[in-house]
Amino acid sequence: MACRLCGGTQEFPVGLAAFIGWAAYRIPMQDAFAHLSAPEREYIRSRICPACWIAEFGTHPYHA
Ligand SMILES: [Zn+2]
Structure with a gap:
């Protein structure tokens, strides 16, 4: 699972x-x-890792 923005990979069980x-x-x-x-589900669906969510949008959609 590679982030489509930063190219980083993140393994999920x-x-x-x-x-x-x-x-x-x-x-x-x-x-x-x-x-x-x-x-984590959002990352799988959108292929944007949590770090890039914050970088791109300022806040994570699931951040409390
Ligand atoms: Zn990323």
Whole structure:
């Protein structure tokens, strides 16, 4: 999983079946990646890492 802005990679403990299921079969993200935090799911979906979110938009959408 590489950020499309900074090119950095970040590893997530995502099950391959869950990832394929989400990508190919449209399993709801909150179901496929229930064990991940909201920012981590957003990173998978948007391919923008949390650091770049802050750099680009000033604040993270899931920042409390
Ligand atoms: Zn980044």
